[in-house]
Amino acid sequence: MSTDVQHLNTEALTPYLESAIEGFRGPLKATKFSGGQSNPTFLLEAASGKYVLRRQPPGQLLKSAHAVDREFRVLKALANTPVPVARAIHLCENKDIIGSMFYIMSFEDGHIFWNPALPELEPAHRVAYFQELIRILADLHKVDVNAVGLGDYGKPGNYFERQINMWTSQYRASQTGELPAMEALLAWLPAHCPADDGKVSLVHGDFRLDNIMFDQGSPHGRAVLDWELSTLGNPLADLAYFCMCLRLPGKGLIPGLAGLDRAELGIPDEDHIVALYCKLRGIDHIPNWSFYLAFSFFRLAAIAQGVLKRALDGNAASDKAMAVGKMTEPLAQMAMNIVEGKVE
16 A cells, blocks of 8 residues: 555556456556646556546545545546536545545546736737636536536535635644734635625636636647535636636746736637626626625635645645645735725
8 A cells, every 4th residue: 555645556457447447458658747736647658548646645634625525426427518528437435446435537638728818829829718717617617507416516605604714724734823904804705705695616626727628729628627526616716716817927826827927818808707607697797796805815825725734734735735835825815905906
């Protein structure tokens, strides 16, 4: 049984997969993908083809975190919808095989962009990629959760209230010191939470550029990745979370578009993104937009703190984990700047 997040025990894994997956044949080579802070992900190259394995990290985990079984369920549920996803192949809940729960999905040969400025593309081509992102997001939020078997995938009602409570609890569980901006945000959010509007959709929870794989050389979405934080909730959480990239600094561990000339880059601004989403969803406008943005920064800050705690405990999935953890306070300050009207 392996407890190393960088390697897999292929000697134990190969016979297991040969018995669990029809047509699977070794020998097997496993290579960890770069990027990602939560659930380690590996490319499996076998005699029968390529696959992807996604596992929980070993060690003691926070309650409800690293839910790879939920990811697997979503992939299966979305298989016949307009939302592009990899094919769910097998879920292994037996932690004795490699040291933690894992699942196998299809390998998709596409392209992932890591910088929302899309430096790999010509300016005239960039808008189509952003439009495709919003098209996918709108299609996700249109999915009939009951029809695809996800009607019980989350609790109904009071989504933001419950999310604030959950992420506050997660933050407190991984807290390593007192951060003034985070404390201010923890006080502001519950006091300004909008009344529940009854809108319930499947939400991705981490909808951003580098969690979308595109076809090679085409602005066509091939697969939405990393469904760990998905649940039933208010779709505006996903939209605001995506729009954070417009406000994050252009240089940093998580690059954004703040301070860049988006018109020159050929990238739509926030008003255009929100307007396109509203058009695709058939809604007029979005009230309380500042709250949704602030909540998104808060949640990312709480996630960053969790990454830091795992790094300090020796269970982080990336050598960049310490740097990610140091983003907690700056992210919280960005949220407070929004609610205090210090930024556009």
